[in-house]
Amino acid sequence: MARDRFELPHNPSSCGMARRRARVLLQRAAVGEDRAESALLVLSELVANAIEHAEPQVTVELTLRAQKGTSGRCLHIRVHDGGCRRPVGDGDRDGTSERDADDVERGRGQTVVAALASACGRYATVRSAVTWAVIDCV
Template sequence: MNEISPVGCLFPRRPRSAGRARAFVREFLAAVPDGDRFAEVGELLVSELVANAIEHARTPAGRLIEVTCAVRDGRLRIEVHDASTDRPLRRDATPSDTGGRGLLLVEALSAAWGCCPRAGGVGKYVWVLIDPQGAVGSQPHVPVSTSSR
């Protein structure tokens, strides 16, 4: 599979941005040869990461969320940037909890994921690598800090 350079899009910190981020990933993958192999997992995981940035990132009003996508080494890389320095924390949700399972999905469905400070900027980005064959044993917080930019 050819490498596809990073493409990004900005979204407001509003609940409907998770759906718009899914559409952005879908549109990006439509231009990638065999991109449909990543679509289901890519759309789900970007939705979870954007929802986390909306719900948990404590940032000043007006700050945007940036989503970038790229294909490298046969894997889809998605990054979600926000202006908060707070790292995502996995929760142990009880059966009656209506939330708290997003990072469990990220761990289960990705090949690897992590969180890094934004170089030369405010905040952090959470990245996820998606293998077209499905998860290969996710390795949370793999020490790969190079942004796809």
């Protein structure tokens, strides 16, 4: 099992910093390039989402471990953030919000994550919200 846990500044350059840290972990574990690229893309999406939509602090946890019942491995990615900046459902009376127009052009990150991950989700802790994904690294 290989692990890494690190904190990131609350700015856009954090995506690149997270990718570099994860790439080292994946290379040391001899994860194939295709799987590594998928994992890095998912990580970037989760970190970007935390930076854009949540409060600081952003903490990343990466755990590469054997998959239960198989000879393969999987990467567990967890991105902790300080919680949502804006309450869910905080829109105009007609149910729209100022961000809706932006979301049409952007906001495809969760679709990308769901397509590349074998599992993904989000849960809350006392101190943060955690977005997670599992990537098969056969």
